[in-house]
Amino acid sequence: xxxxxxxxxxxxxxxxxxxxxxxxxxxxxxxxxxxxxxxxxxxxxxxxxxxxxxxxxxxxxxxxxxxxxxxxxxxxxxxxxxxxxxxxxxxxxxxxxxxxxxxxxxxxxxxxxx
Amino acid sequence: xxxxxxxxxxxxxxxxxxxxxxxxxxxxxxxxxxxxxxxxxxxxxxxxxxxxxxxxxxxxxxxxxxxxxxxxxxxxxxxxxxxxxxxxxxxxxxxxxxxxxxxxxxxxxxxxxxxx
Numbered sequence: 726x727x728x729x730x731x732x733x734x735x736x737x738x739x740x741x742x743x744x745x746x747x748x749x750x751x752x753x754x755x756x757x758x759x760x761x762x763x764x765x766x767x768x769x770x771x772x773x774x775x776x777x778x779x780x781x782x783x784x785x786x787x788x789x790x791x792x793x794x795x796x797x798x799x800x801x802x803x804x805x806x807x808x809x810x811x812x813x814x815x816x817x818x819x820x821x822x823x824x825x826x827x828x829x830x831x832x833x834x835x836x837x838x839x
Numbered sequence: 840x841x842x843x844x845x846x847x848x849x850x851x852x853x854x855x856x857x858x859x860x861x862x863x864x865x866x867x868x869x870x871x872x873x874x875x876x877x878x879x880x881x882x883x884x885x886x887x888x889x890x891x892x893x894x895x896x897x898x899x900x901x902x903x904x905x906x907x908x909x910x911x912x913x914x915x916x917x918x919x920x921x922x923x924x925x926x927x928x929x930x931x932x933x934x935x936x937x938x939x940x941x942x943x944x945x946x947x948x949x950x951x952x953x954x955x
């Protein structure tokens with residue numbers, strides 16, 4: 726079974742600074758990868774996904790992520806954050822050859838300070 | 840607009856009482872899921888259902904029960920047997936008759952249950 730590690734439980738950053746949220750998964754076989762965002766007391770919404778093709782994936786709200794198969798990583802980046810980006814971010818992976826049900830990481834809390 | 844509706848948003852119950860959380864979707868999705876979220880623990884799968892009148896246990900099914908009598912509806916009952924029920928509960932759905940079946944989930948807004 727897949728496992729997902731989000732290396733930072735909390736990332737504080739100042740407004741307009743760049744940010745990277747890290748995600749590693751356990752298996753080097755073919756995978757589908759996702760980043761979701763959760764604002765306080767709300768459900769999760771999809772930021773971006775990697776299914777195949779280009780390793781650089783662009784999502785909503787100016788976020789992007791890079792799939793690195795050799796490092797089994799899928800780190801999320803934004804060049805300049807806003808206060809409104811303060812939220813919980815979840816990385817998830819599903820296995821095309823097995824169960825379609827995704828495995829989630831424990832989440833990273835992004836805190837943007839003015 | 841299509842989406843997933845969870846109710847109630849906030850719920851309080853006394854110890855020893857059962858409570859049912861509602862989840863309805865109008866996305867015509869095949870599969871529905873219930874997750875439990877606790878601070879720092881991510882999302883843990885309680886139950887899921889791929890088809891009407893069938894469902895499977897997830898990682899933490901003890902103390903919970905579900906039904907899937909209609910494609911659109913997947914209610915979750917938190918029973919008195921659940922030892923630590925205070926949590927945020929999320930319902931989700933997905934398409935599984937797709938090529939490829941990616942596992943992308945669509946979430947409701949969540950229900951926060953507090954046991955007093």
